[in-house]
Amino acid sequence: MPTFPSVEWFKVVGELVNKDDAFRRLGTVDARVGVKVGAQLFEVTFEAFECTGAREIGEGDLRDVDFWLEQTPEEWREMIENIREHGSADLHHTLNTIDLSKPEGFARSYDGYRRDTFYRFNQSLQHFFDVSSKIETRFTIGARS
Template identity: 50%
Template sequence: MPQFPSVEWFEALRDTVQDDPHWRDFGMMDCAMGVNVGETTIKLVFDGYEIPEIADISSSAGDEDLDFTLVMPEDRWREMIENIKSNGHADLHHTLNTIDLESPEELAKGEDYNRRDLFYRFNQTLQDFFDASSSVETTFA
């Protein structure tokens, strides 16, 4: 059972969506995204319908090539993932969009606003991606 956050967890999520014929219904994405949870940052590269790269960049300076990084405290990430698991998808209070709107801090962070805007452009596809984690067995640190 993969632990969130980890490369293994995101690989399991990638395998889940890429094995699902409905993944193509979500829409293509082209972006390099970071997911920051405490001291851990995972890089995901979306290329069309593929996710060719998942890497732990916590101890490197690899975040300069990211379009944006989703940043939340560990407990908020856990709450979102557990909510998705319980409901099969995020409820109204646990979507990326709602979390972003309700948070005093921006959820998507990045130096270049045009690149960070990819979070908003691909928001629904990213939500569908995270919603697919409902079928990934998950443990937490």
């Protein structure tokens, strides 16, 4: 059972979408996506029709990604558990909905042009996280107990 957040968790989800015809049918995705969970930072890379990798990165690397997704560990847990519960994000937990719920946004970037890849590839990115409903996730942060 992969732990969120971890490189392993993103790679497991990446392998699932790479085998998923529905993901391929959504079209090409070219994006370097940062994921910020508390102090932990990751980069998930998409190229053409697949997720090509995931790695841990440092704060300085955020300048190189197109945008990064940032919320508290508890909010990440809520989002992933909501997806697991419903098979995909419900109306209130989509990436875009979360983005609008935060004054500073969920998708952030140092580059006003590259940030728009969050919108251009939104359905594919949503699909990526929705596919995580197929795996059991262990949380080491944002634990409720």
